[in-house]
Amino acid sequence: MNNLKSSLFLLVLLVTVNSVTVCQSNRKMYGVTIDAVNNINNIVTAISNHRYRMTTRIVFDEWMPATNYSVAVNKLDSVCVIMGELLDSYYVNDYTVAQYKARTDEYMGLLGGKVDIWEIGNEVNGEWLGNKDSVLAKINYAYNKARALNYRTALTLYYNKNCWENPQNEMFRWVNANISNDMKQNLDYVLVSYYEDDCNNLQPNWQVVFDSLHVIFPNSNLGIGECGTTNTVRKEEYINRYYRMNITTPRYIGGYFWWYYRQDCVPWTTKPLWGVLEYAIRASVLMNDNYNNELIRDGDY
Template identity: 30%
Template sequence: MRALRRFAHGHLAVFLMAALFLVSCTTSESPPAPPPRQLTTPLRGITLESLDDLGRSLDLMAASPTPLTVRVVMDTAMQPEEYRDAVARIHDRAQVMVQVVDSEQLTELSTTEVADRTKAALRDLGEWVDVWEIGNEPNGEWAGSGPGEINAKVAAAHDVVAQAGRPTALTLNYWSSPDCYEHAWEDTMRFAHTVSRQPDYVFLSIYETACDPPQHPTAADIAHTLTALGTVFPHARLGIGEVGAQNRSDGRSQDPGLAEKQQIAQCYYGMHNELRAQVGPRFVGGYFWWYFHADAVRGGLWPTLRQLISGLGDDDASESCADSACGAAPAPPPAHG
């Protein structure tokens, strides 16, 4: 709000004009964003990592037989306001989760810059965002030097969103063993205990080929970790925040084929019933396939994802990986997905 000018003479007319000016300034401001929608569960998630071919992406969202939750990744090379049109159009077709800063770009920003970017995103996109991902894979060495630096940025984003009364989400890396990371602080549960905030949703990011040898967690393994996270974050709802097939840009020696992508999708989306049974009512699904644009919009994965997504919540719709590992491609060097 603009500051009123101070006049030397205290005539009544001057004060009336000042009062009218104040009212005018107040009423001309944009009305507050409407309250966020209550998310419907299970979350049937996809991750839109690119706004290229947005029309085609929107067509696939509209063709989904069940409502999607679309996770929009914001690139630091773009300002939040540049996402307005896309997020508004996605909001018309799906629930929306916005990732404030991807883990690989977190080191580019200071804590103050993370807070400022979150404020800008909330201002420019808040009308259409149902939940804000305030931390993505923070327990990865690519996200920063350690919990102190990383958690300060997570807390900064969280506080901006929470003070606005909006839901927050935190996505941690799932690591099955020390073979998956270089530093002790990257361990999933060890890092979780260093987080100083209490987000509304806590998710796991799971990549088999991010470990060497590859990790092949069962539903029972994942449920165990989610249940443990539930004790650290007692008010959070729990789920899977990211799965996918890593490619050469992630450090693999070759790109995965469609069969591998289908196998991974079928495994993790297919765990839904078992995870729901083992974790309990706090489990909300999620999954949020990474590279949706590359793999589903431009690739051939959409029919598989569409079938799996439509089956979530149907007790007989999909196979469970509870009793066996899913299997994956040959081991690449450890890398982020």
């Protein structure tokens, strides 16, 4: 009888663990990007008024001390999950390897306890980041530093099918040739930055893109790490297209991280695109059968 009880207990435990794993692997993340923290109170109010807990990606500006972001990070910490972009890709080539390492140490040292996910490299396969070996030295250091501190890591790639300047920088080719096996197995998030305006208005087959990335990064959560447009008349169309995407790839979590959130959605009471974004997220939640307790939030990202 005791053996029967033990067997039943183990069966229930296995079913429970498997159910939790499936639930966690399918959780969705809805993100926005803020490229500056001036007027932080209005930003916090806009983010906190979304129905679902958001993930806010802060772009840490070039040559700015980490102390410039302490107030903003502390205020955002109470209302959202925080992703910290260590340095925008546009400025990576302006930093020596030593300077990038020092910046990593400074930012993770001061803000690490409040930043939930560290974006250790942004659009890393872009031609404009400079010498490949220098880029790899920078992102490898930041990755290893974050791992040593037990921080979550994200790597953002740049999708550039048929719009690269150098074929060696095509996203999949660059990743396969340069990303270490350690990163391929252990990055927490692998995200894709994409701007249709910069790539012949191509609308990729995202299902194929993320299925392919899942083969390379089998243990990583996958999603869109940046999107947006400066074309005012197409912003609503873009928001709806990206935030309502229905991707079935294992470990696909969404993200999206609209680059122009500060400009387009703050203050939330006077910017119509705040409502467009809000209802796109609600539609996505309904479409994917994700209820409030299945969204990524602090502690389970």
